[in-house]
Amino acid sequence: MSDWAIRVRELRYAYPDGREALRGLTLTVARGEKVALVGPNGAGKSTFLLHLNGLLRGEGVVEVLGMPVVEANFPRLRAQVGLVFQDPDDQLFSPTVFDDVAFGPLHMGLSAEEVRRRARQALEAVGMLHAAHRMPHHLSLGERKRVAIATVLAMRPELLLLDEPTAGLDPRARRSLIALLGTLPQTILVATHDMRLAAALCRRAVVMDEGLIVADGPADRLLTDAALMEAHGLEVACEC
Template sequence: MIEMKHVSFRYDAGKEILHDISFAVAKGESVGLIGANGAGKSTIMKLLSGILSGEGETLICGTPVSRDNLPEVRRKLGYVLQDSDDQMFMPTVYEDMIFAPRNYGLSKEETEKKVDAVLEQLDLTELKHSRNHKISGGEKRMAAIATILTMEPEVILMDEPTASLDPYNRRLVINTIRALPQTKLITSHDLDMILDTCSRVILIDGGTIIADGRAEEILADKELLEAHRMELPLSLTRRQQ
């Protein structure tokens, strides 16, 4: 569903940000992309969504991510941005939710059905007509996920989905992510969340893949994590103590 083959990227003539990145994510798989600040996580997400283009081949559901294919790729892809304020650019939750379906040519009735179904799925029905600037950070994050789900994407990319959320809303978002059947690639520094939601983890540093394997194994490898400016997830730290 997600594939990168020998992908490299640099900004103009600057330093190489990503070097020879290759990995594949199978249908229904949930993969965590971890790494310290500046490791290249966000660049990978931007390459996958076609915001940036680099050398090598990037495929989403078998379609190459290229300028010509962008509408087709983006139809299959939902990208939950780190900053929900950027994602919720319309005045109300409802207007944001209908944005994608209407752009993709769905009728008013079909859109309405989809919006109601997603809101019910995420238990957000009460937020339907709320003003975006009036809802809390947690609600906004959930609403941002809802705006993506109305597109019925096959692949979901999430950039720091639990960043700056309180424990209650963090747990809510984690449970929501776990319940989503789509193929997911999640970047985060919240390794406990990654452990909770992903079966596989890719660790990157300095623009290259350092490790790719089972989440329980990589996230329990203290030496590996510390060598790449990361720490054990809190839940595993307690267990090891």
């Protein structure tokens, strides 16, 4: 078993309209690491995450959990790599919240009882069990975001990719999500503008700008480097 969760070499990707979103990105993340991916709007954070479960395919090497991200590995990748999309409406498609959260476990060949248990537990973890029988599209944005996170938690993937998980969450939900993520043993890569999330959860930070990684190091050093943060449209993490 490889000791890294993510190994990407010289990844390049241009959208069909020609926009170059990734321009030779190289990154290795060890198993069990929690890494914050920060950078200004349009830096390529979401585009990068979409390459790690094969939803986008660029040029270069992309390997996750010891597997090249190629079609032959998609079934295993889908079970072991959980991506929470930036927009929860990209994640939720079932008639009820419960069905959405049960969908992943259901397709992992688990018993009906285990599927129910996992779905309930994941909904409980994000404080949305009370909404299990509601329609996802009737929920508020923050509620939909929490359910979207639950759909991925329920699968207990080895690698969690979170795109702006705290966006739209109220302060209490945000705090409890940060605490919950901190207890998970899995590898986490979290793209975020929430500097307090980054500082509280991650020991390592990676700064992206214009499709490239421009800094990579200890979160407590990078996220408090005012010159670095300002140069890339960010602000230093603070306890305020």
